[in-house]
């Protein structure tokens with residue numbers, strides 16, 4: 112059985128661990144925070160038990176899938192993974208530290224992937240001795256529902272690495288689309304300015320939270336309004352990505368709204384903290 116390593120058991124790491132485990136991979140889920148690992152495991156188990164209740168899966172599948180996931184707090188345990196996907200917070204320094212460590216721990220040739228939403232894959236790869244085997248695999252939230260995985264090659268990524276990564280995306284029953292390694296790639300370069308503009312509209316009193324979301328949902332036929340979506344993504348992630356666009360392109364059109372900064376400073380991060388533009392139970 113192929114071994115899929117994941118660094119970071121937060122929102123994305125948890126759901127990608129679930130996806131990999133149900134698609135037959137043996138998952139090595141690593142986090143520096145043991146509590147996060149336990150939370151990830153119980154999130155996956157609770158979700159699977161709900162599926163049993165709905166009749167979507169057999170009871171036996173719960174043990175089968177969760178049995179494919181092993182929790183680790185020692186990065187050395189990733190040394191026998193066939194591929195590792197990093198899912199730590201959206202900060203270049205943090206990601207580079209992880210890649211330096213992975214480069215030391217994992218044998219040469221093992222693909223080191225990043226789930227970054229916006230940071231240069233080339234910059235992340237540059238701290239390793241194998242930039243040819245480093246690639247961006249941008250899974251979307253919620254992982255189960257979203258079909259797209261943006262694949263981003265850095266300057267040195269080989270076609271061989273790209274093809275291997277694309278095969279894995281297909282095994283996960285997702286649709287791979289290649290984007291160039293520029294800030295925000297394609298998806299967030301287009302999505303985040305829309306979210307940021309919706310926050311500016313709120314900040315300037317041009318509309319209410321509900322009004323802004325309703326206009327966009329009904330106006331362009333999307334299932335969630337931009338503020339609702341920002342709450343789901345996490346306002347800290349939205350701010351980090353918008354800052355990468357702003358700094359990466361050096362263009363004032365991407366400047367993050369001060370209201371977004373205030374929400375993040377207050378700890379109002381959206382669904383994950385219970386409060387963002389909406390209140391969440």
Ligand SMILES: NC(=O)c1ccc[n+]([C@@H]2O[C@H](COP(=O)([O-])OP(=O)(O)OC[C@H]3O[C@@H](n4cnc5c(N)ncnc54)[C@H](O)[C@@H]3O)[C@@H](O)[C@H]2O)c1
Nearest residue numbers: 119120121122123142143144147198199201227228252344
């Ligand atoms: N949230 C989204 O909607 C979304 C969507 C697509 C991509 N992403 C990207 O996925 C990545 C992770 O985002 P998230 O929302 O899951 O973050 P999160 O804050 O929910 O989780 C991050 C996890 O990383 C762990 N961590 C931090 N430093 C670590 C280290 N050095 N080693 C091991 N673990 C470490 C934390 O303990 C935490 O469990 C980011 O790059 C983000 O841009 C997020």
